[in-house]
Amino acid sequence: xxxxxxxxxxxxxxxxxxxxxxxxxxxxxxxxxRHPGQERLRELLDDLVADLPxxxxxxxxxxxxxxxxxxxxxxxxxSHHTRRTYWHGLSLWLSYCDWHRLDPLAARLADVKDxxxxxxxxxxxxxxxxxxAVSAWYAELIGNRLHDDNPAKLATRRKRDxxxxxxxxxYDELVALLRYARERAARLGSxxxxxxxxxxxxxxTTGVRSGAIxxxxxxxxxxxxxxxxxxxxxxxxxxxxxxxxxDILGLAETALDDYLRARxxxxxxxxxxxxxxxxxxxxxxxxxxxxxxxxxxxxxRSAGLADPEDVVPHxxxxxxxxxxxxxxxxxxxxxxxxxxxxxxxxxxxxxRSRRRQTTQLLADLVDGGAPARSAPKAAPGExxxxxxxxxxxx
Numbered sequence: 001x002x003x004x005x006x007x008x009x010x011x012x013x014x015x016x017x018x019x020x021x022x023x024x025x026x027x028x029x030x031x032x033x034r035h036p037g038q039e040r041l042r043e044l045l046d047d048l049v050a051d052l053p054x055x056x057x058x059x060x061x062x063x064x065x066x067x068x069x070x071x072x073x074x075x076x077x078x079s080h081h082t083r084r085t086y087w088h089g090l091s092l093w094l095s096y097c098d099w100h101r102l103d104p105l106a107a108r109l110a111d112v113k114d115x116x117x118x119x120x121x122x123x124x125x126x127x128x129x130x131x132x133a134v135s136a137w138y139a140e141l142i143g144n145r146l147h148d149d150n151p152a153k154l155a156t157r158r159k160r161d162x163x164x165x166x167x168x169x170x171y172d173e174l175v176a177l178l179r180y181a182r183e184r185a186a187r188l189g190s191x192x193x194x195x196x197x198x199x200x201x202x203x204x205t206t207g208v209r210s211g212a213i214x215x216x217x218x219x220x221x222x223x224x225x226x227x228x229x230x231x232x233x234x235x236x237x238x239x240x241x242x243x244x245x246x247d248i249l250g251l252a253e254t255a256l257d258d259y260l261r262a263r264x265x266x267x268x269x270x271x272x273x274x275x276x277x278x279x280x281x282x283x284x285x286x287x288x289x290x291x292x293x294x295x296x297x298x299x300x301r302s303a304g305l306a307d308p309e310d311v312v313p314h315x316x317x318x319x320x321x322x323x324x325x326x327x328x329x330x331x332x333x334x335x336x337x338x339x340x341x342x343x344x345x346x347x348x349x350x351x352r353s354r355r356r357q358t359t360q361l362l363a364d365l366v367d368g369g370a371p372a373r374s375a376p377k378a379a380p381g382e383x384x385x386x387x388x389x390x391x392x393x394x
Contacts, residue, residue, distance in 0.1 A: 026053045026098055028091030033289070034215065035080045045071045052091060053098035066146055073140045079237065081211065089133025105147055112155045124158035131155050167310045168318035168352075173303075177311075178204060180303035182251075185258070191266060191282055194259040196295055199279060201252035202234070203313070207320035207338050208246050210292050210313040212236040216278040218260065232256060244339045289313075321349040326357075 029048060036044060049071045050058065058067045070090075077083040096115045097104045112134065116127055135152035142150060169177065178200060185197040199213055216236055232248040248256055264270060266282065277286035292313045300308035317338070324334050335346040347354075 026091070026095040028088060028095065031080075031084045031087050033084070034286070042075060045074055048087070048091075049074070052094050054094045054102070054104055064144060064146070066141065069140060069144050069146060070137070073137065078242075085129055086133040086136060089130040090137050092130060093134045093137075105141075107151045109151050109154055112152045116155065128157045131157060166312065166314045166318050167307075168322045168349075169305075169311070169315060171323055173305050174204065174319055174323070176303045176305060177299060180299060184302075185255070189262075191259070191262040194255070194262050195279055196299065198252070198255040198259040199292070199295065200299070200316070201255040202246075202248055203316040204320065205249065205252045206234065206246035207317045207324075208234065208236065209317060210289060212244075212246070213279060213313075214287055214289065214292065218276060218278045242339075318349055321346060322353050325350040325353055 029051075031044065031048070035041065049067050052067070052070070055066050055070075059065055062068065074083055074087060077086070093112075093115060094104060096102070096118070097107065097111075100111075102111060112131070116131065119127055119130065122130075131152050135150055135155075138147060138150035138152055141147040181197040181200045185193045187193075202208070203210075203213065212234060216234060232253055234246040234248055236244055236246070263280075267284075276284070279287045281287065281291075296311050296313055296315065297308055300311035305311060321334050321338060324337070325331070331343050331346055331350075334350070335343045338346060338349075340346050
């Protein structure tokens with residue numbers, strides 16, 4: 001499942017060769033998916049920001065100029081995910097300004113609306129992310145007394161589709177997927193099979209996003225550690241840059257231990273002490289997002305799930321929250337598990353399940369039958385772990 005890593009093969013030039021730059025809009029280079037390290041990041045931002053259009057000539061001696069302020073703003077972001085998103089949104093806005101010969105410091109709300117309108121079929125979340133990036137940039141300029149207006153602040157955000165588009169697996173589908181992963185790991189015993197099983201078990205019991213899996217490091221100084229009670233804990237930053245933790249318990253812990261032992265045997269060191277990425281290929285290359293996507297597609301197909309191409313890494317997060325809700329776990333506990341700052345976000349994941357339960361209740365009443373009973377009460381001390389029991393019994 002090894003693949004070309006993010007950033008490899010990307011063109012050095014931001015414009016097509018052989019084309020007069022004056023006749024082509026600026027095309028931003030992407031920031032690598034993984035954090036390249038502080039020194040490399042600083043060098044990279046120096047080059048990228050220096051190439052931004054529409055900002056005029058930079059005075060190398062002005063440490064408070066627009067470009068210098070933009071570099072510092074991007075460099076000091078706590079979330080690399082936010083940095084990449086804001087960089088892309090800002091560069092597209094400045095490309096628009098350059099193409100239309102518009103000074104960004106003279107732009108008005110109407111200009112921002114015209115730019116957003118030009119995004120065409122982009123999803124509401126994409127358009128809103130672009131607006132947030134530009135608005136945050138103007139706010140930074142205002143805070144540094146480089147400007148006095150934020151034309152993106154009043155731009156109307158597009159309403160998101162309240163119906164989740166990501167597929168959530170049913171309980172039987174989750175059981176089938178995990179059963180296949182367990183049987184394959186037991187049959188082959190290879191590092192790759194053990195790794196894939198560990199990934200699925202962890203995501204099925206914690207509901208973490210793929211970023212937590214891809215960016216976790218092993219070893220005592222990494223994002224996976226052993227706490228005093230003997231259980232492993234996954235420490236990670238969410239896409240907002242906040243520190244989060246997820247307990248690795250039950251079969252997920254067993255699967256992770258099996259994978260780390262197999263990997264340690266190949267690398268020749270004690271299990272779990274390598275200061276490296278937690279999940280890697282057998283050549284030591286860290287997994288990329290496409291590797292994770294291929295894992296879900298391939299295992300869903302092999303497990304006999306219908307429409308396996310619709311099963312994506314984020315499906316597991318929807319599955320955990322949906323099944324947890326259907327088993328009686330409170331929305332507050334689910335929000336805490338998912339790392340959501342607001343229960344309103346968690347409601348977006350379980351909206352379909354809530355509507356189905358309400359419809360079933362009304363259907364039973366109309367049919368004259370007894371309403372479907374709610375999920376049984378958890379036994380004392382079981383309230384916080386019911387989402388884990390679903391997978392342990394699979």
